[in-house]
Amino acid sequence: MTAILTISGLEKRFGGVLATDHVDLDVVKGECHAIIGPNGAGKSTLIAQLSGTVVPDRGSIRLNGRDITREAAYKRARLGVTRSFQITSLVMPMSVIDNVALAVQAREGHSFKLVRPARSISRIRQEALARLAEVGLAERADAPTVILSHGEHRLMEIAIALASGAELMLLDEPMAGLGPTESARMVELLSRLKSTRTILLVEHDMDAVFALADRISVLVYGRIIATGTPDEIRGNAEVRHAYLGEE
Amino acid sequence: MTGFGKPGLPVVVVVALLAVLPTWFHFNGDAFYLDLATRLVILGIAAVSLNLILGYGGLVSFGHAAYLGIGAYCVGIPAHHALYGGLDAIATNSGWFQIPLAVAVSALFALVTGAICLRTKGVHFIMITMAFAQMVYYFFVSIDEYGADDGLVIDTRSELGLIDFDNPLQLYFFCLGSLVVAMALVHMIVNSRFGMVLQGAKGNNDRMVSLGYNTYLYRLVAYVISGAMCGFAGALLGNFTTFISPEMMDWSHSGELMFMVILGGASTAVGPILGSAAFIIIEEVLSRFTIYWHLPFGLMLLAVVLFARGGFSGIIDRLRGRKLLPGEG
Numbered sequence: 001m002t003a004i005l006t007i008s009g010l011e012k013r014f015g016g017v018l019a020t021d022h023v024d025l026d027v028v029k030g031e032c033h034a035i036i037g038p039n040g041a042g043k044s045t046l047i048a049q050l051s052g053t054v055v056p057d058r059g060s061i062r063l064n065g066r067d068i069t070r071e072a073a074y075k076r077a078r079l080g081v082t083r084s085f086q087i088t089s090l091v092m093p094m095s096v097i098d099n100v101a102l103a104v105q106a107r108e109g110h111s112f113k114l115v116r117p118a119r120s121i122s123r124i125r126q127e128a129l130a131r132l133a134e135v136g137l138a139e140r141a142d143a144p145t146v147i148l149s150h151g152e153h154r155l156m157e158i159a160i161a162l163a164s165g166a167e168l169m170l171l172d173e174p175m176a177g178l179g180p181t182e183s184a185r186m187v188e189l190l191s192r193l194k195s196t197r198t199i200l201l202v203e204h205d206m207d208a209v210f211a212l213a214d215r216i217s218v219l220v221y222g223r224i225i226a227t228g229t230p231d232e233i234r235g236n237a238e239v240r241h242a243y244l245g246e247e
Numbered sequence: 248m249t250g251f252g253k254p255g256l257p258v259v260v261v262v263a264l265l266a267v268l269p270t271w272f273h274f275n276g277d278a279f280y281l282d283l284a285t286r287l288v289i290l291g292i293a294a295v296s297l298n299l300i301l302g303y304g305g306l307v308s309f310g311h312a313a314y315l316g317i318g319a320y321c322v323g324i325p326a327h328h329a330l331y332g333g334l335d336a337i338a339t340n341s342g343w344f345q346i347p348l349a350v351a352v353s354a355l356f357a358l359v360t361g362a363i364c365l366r367t368k369g370v371h372f373i374m375i376t377m378a379f380a381q382m383v384y385y386f387f388v389s390i391d392e393y394g395a396d397d398g399l400v401i402d403t404r405s406e407l408g409l410i411d412f413d414n415p416l417q418l419y420f421f422c423l424g425s426l427v428v429a430m431a432l433v434h435m436i437v438n439s440r441f442g443m444v445l446q447g448a449k450g451n452n453d454r455m456v457s458l459g460y461n462t463y464l465y466r467l468v469a470y471v472i473s474g475a476m477c478g479f480a481g482a483l484l485g486n487f488t489t490f491i492s493p494e495m496m497d498w499s500h501s502g503e504l505m506f507m508v509i510l511g512g513a514s515t516a517v518g519p520i521l522g523s524a525a526f527i528i529i530e531e532v533l534s535r536f537t538i539y540w541h542l543p544f545g546l547m548l549l550a551v552v553l554f555a556r557g558g559f560s561g562i563i564d565r566l567r568g569r570k571l572l573p574g575e576g
Contacts, residue, residue, distance in 0.1 A: 051457060053453075074456045074459050077457055089451055089454045092451070093446075099447075102455070111460070115435060116439060117435075118440045118442065160458070
C-alpha cells in the first residue's frame with residue numbers, strides 16, 4: 001500500500017472563508033478514493049490546488065514523494081496527474097478525435113514539431129481511437145466536438161484523461177448533469193477503469209460514490225471529518241449528521 | 248484539405264487568377280493593375296502571417312504593421328548607407344543580406360515583445376501589441392538620418408542576382424511565389440502537432456495546460472514565426488514602393504491587416520488572400536467615388552462580421568455545402 005498522493009496540512013483561505021482547513025489525505029496506488037461533502041465544502045478548491053490552478057497558503061502536496069505544492073499546472077500533468085473538469089472543458093471547434101489525440105500527443109514530451117501533419121501520425125490517431133472506443137465513442141471520432149450531447153462530452157472527458165496516460169486521475173464530478181441512463185453508463189465505465197488506474201473522485205451522486213469508491217473522505221467546511229471504507233462512512237454518526245442526514 | 252501538399256480548390260483558383268490576370272494586364276500595357284496586384288500579394292503575405300496567430304492562435308495582434316515597417320527599413324537603411332556611406336557593417340544593396348536581415352530583426356522584435364505581450368490576455372494583449380508597434384513608429388519618427396517622419400527613399404532595390412526587382416513582372420512573380428510559400432508554410436504549421444497545440448490553446452487554454460502543455464511557449468514560437476514572415480513581406484513592400492516612412496507602421500495599418508484576415512475568413516488558408524484582395528479592390532473602387540471610402544468599407548466589414556460568419560471563405564464553404572473544421576480548407 002504505497003501512497004501516490006500525499007496531502008498534508010493543506011490550507012487555503014479566501015478572505016474570511018477557510019476553504020481548505022488543514023486537510024490531510026492519502027491516495028493509495030490503485031484505489032478509487034472519493035471525496036464527498038455538501039455544497040461549499042471546498043471540494044473544487046481542493047481539486048484546483050491538486051491540479052495547480054490555485055496555490056495553497058500552507059501545507060504540502062506530494063506526488064510519489066515529490067513535492068508539487070507550487071509546481072506549475074502544466075508540469076503536474078507531465079508528472080502524472082490529469083483532471084477532468086466539473087464543467088465540460090473541451091476544445092469545441094475541433095473534432096472529437098483531435099481532442100483525444102492532443103492528450104496522446106502531450107505524452108510525447110514537447111510538441112514543437114512543425115512539419116509532419118498531426119492527423120497523419122497513425123500511432124497517435126490509433127491510440128486516440130482506442131481510448132474513444134474504451135468509452136464507447138469510437139463511431140463519433142470524426143464529428144465536431146460541439147455537436148455531441150452533454151453525456152458524450154462527459155465521456156470524452158474520461159477518454160482524454162485515459163489518453164493522457166496519467167497515473168492519477170482527478171475526476172471532478174464526472175456525473176454532473178447526466179440523466180439516469182447516462183449515469184449508469186458512466187458508473188459502469190468507471191468501475192471498469194478503476195482496476196487499472198488510481199482515481200480521486202469528487203462526486204455528488206451518492207449511488208455512484210458508494211458503487212465505485214474503495215475509500216471515502218468526507219469534507220465539511222473545508223475539513224475532512226472522516227475517511228474510511230463505504231461501510232465505515234455509512235455507519236459514521238458524525239457523517240450522517242453533517243452530510244447524509246441532510247438529504 | 249486532408250494531407251500536406253493538397254491545396255484546397257479555392258486556393259488553387261485564387262493563385263491561378265493571381266498568376267494570369269496581372270500578367271495579362273501587364274502585356275496589355277496596363278501597368279497600373281500589375282502595381283495593384285503586387286500590393287495585394289505583399290499585403291496578402293502579411294495577412295497570411297497574421298492569420299497564423301490571429302486565426303489559428305486566437306492572438307489578436309494589433310501591431311502587425313510594425314513588422315512591415317521593420318522589414319522595409321531593413322532594406323532601406325543598408326541601401327541608404329551603401330549610397331551615402333557610414334555604417335559599413337550593413338551598407339549594401341544585396342538582397343541576400345537585406346532580406347535575411349529583415350526576417351531576423353523582425354523575429355527578434357517578435358521574440359522580445361511577444362515574451363511580454365503573451366503574459367497578458369484579451370483586450371490587454373491587443374493594447375500592448377499596439378503600444379509596441381507605436382513605439383517602433385515613434386522610434387523611426389525620431390531618427391533624422393533616415394528621414395524621420397518624412398520617410399526614406401530607397402534609391403536602389405535589393406539586388407538578388409538573377410531576379411531583377413526593377414522589372415515589375417519579375418518583382419510581382421517573386422512576391423507571388425513568396426505568397427505561395429508563405430501559405431504552404433502556414434498550412435504545414437497549423438496541421439502539425441505544434442499547430443494542433445496552438446489551435447487547442449485557442450479553443451481551450453485550461454484544457455491544454457491540464458494536459459501538460461506550456462501554452463505560453465507554443466504561442467511565443469508562433470508569434471515569432473508570424474513576425475518573421477511579416478518582416479519578410481515588409482522587405483518586399485520596401486522594394487515595391489522604393490519608399491518607407493513611419494506612417495506605414497501606424498496602428499491604422501495594423502487594423503487594416505486585421506480587417507483583411509477577418510473579412511476574408513480567419514483560420515482558413517484562402518481567407519487572408521481573399522481579404523487582402525477585397526481590401527485592395529474595395530479601396531480602389533470606393534476611393535474613386537469618395538475620399539471618405541473608409542465609411543462604406545467599415546459598414547461592409549460590419550455586415551460581414553454580423554451576417555457572414557467566417558468571412559468570405561465562410562461564404563464560399565456554405566456555397567459549396569461544406570462545414571469545415573479549423574485547419575482544413
